[in-house]
Amino acid sequence: MFNIPALTWTLTAVLLAGGSYHLWQAARSHHLTDRVNNTLHALMNALMAAMLWNLAPSTTLAQIGLLAAAALWFIIQAVARPEFKLLCAGTQGRLKCAYHALTMAAAALMIAMMTHPTTSPAPANGSQADGMPDGMSMTMPHSHHAMTAAPHNTAPDTATAAAAAYGHAAPAILLTVFFAAAAATFLTLLLRRRAMTNSAHHQAATKHSTRTEHALEALGATTMALMFATMTA
Structure with missing residues (x-):
């Protein structure tokens, strides 16, 4: 996805570390809903890491379906009545689940956008266009074949590519801003929380858990913002 190997490896490490933490939380949790939620977060992180390396492109529809189902699950929790005893309790909990639903939906959208990348028309000899990211032709082999089969229709292809680029850039910009704001919020x-817990001398375990959760959310939002930012060009 990126032309800078160091950035790709860094984001991969962050995603895998976050996924490992969620798996550990799922394994140690005694509440079924917590286990499901943490497992879904671990799955999302794994799918995002795989997308960075263009892995398993043949399972794209399954990935989008899983993430869409996860988004629906978090929406159900966010709007569920209190007597159902689900994870999202109170205003703060419901906002948290609503944010996680948006995160899952955004991940599904990102995979869908990467499945249909914006590319310039192929030259007449069928060679790959300059500046195309590595692995892009692997993601869309049929589209590439279709473009090379009709080299004379360059004007319609250019208009289509421009329209697709605009269609990708608009949601990518909005989601970049959204996740950047979310990262700033979680960092705040x-x-x-660190200042409050230091002054009130709360229990060490609760303090550590809350700080770790906020740090993980900030890292995750930053990662999503960076990944969507690369799709705005």
Whole structure:
């Protein structure tokens, strides 16, 4: 996805670390809903890491379906009545589940956008266009074949590519801003929580868990913002 190997490896490490933490939380949790939620987060992180390396493109529809189902699951929790005893309790919990639903939906959208990348028309000899990211032709082999089969229709292809680029850039910009704001919010909560817990001398386990959660959310939002930012060009 990126032309900078160091950035790709860094984001991969962050995603895999976050996924491992969620798997560990799922394994140690005694609540079924917590196990499901953490497992879904681990799955999303794994799919995002795989997308960075263009792995398993043949399972794209299954990935989008799983993430869409996960988004629906978090929406159900966010709007569920209190007597159902689900994870999202109170205003803060419902907002948290609503944010996680948006995150899952955004991940599904990202995979869908990467499945249909914006490319310039292929030259007449069928060679790959300059500046195309590595692995892009692997993602869309049929589209590439279709473009090389009709080299004379360059004007319609250019218009189509321009329209697709605009269609991709608009949601990518909005989601970049959204996740950048989310990262700043979680970072603020992390710093605020640290100040509050230091002054109130809360229990060490609760303090560590809350700070870790906020740090993980901030890292995840930053990662999503960076990945969507690369799709705005």
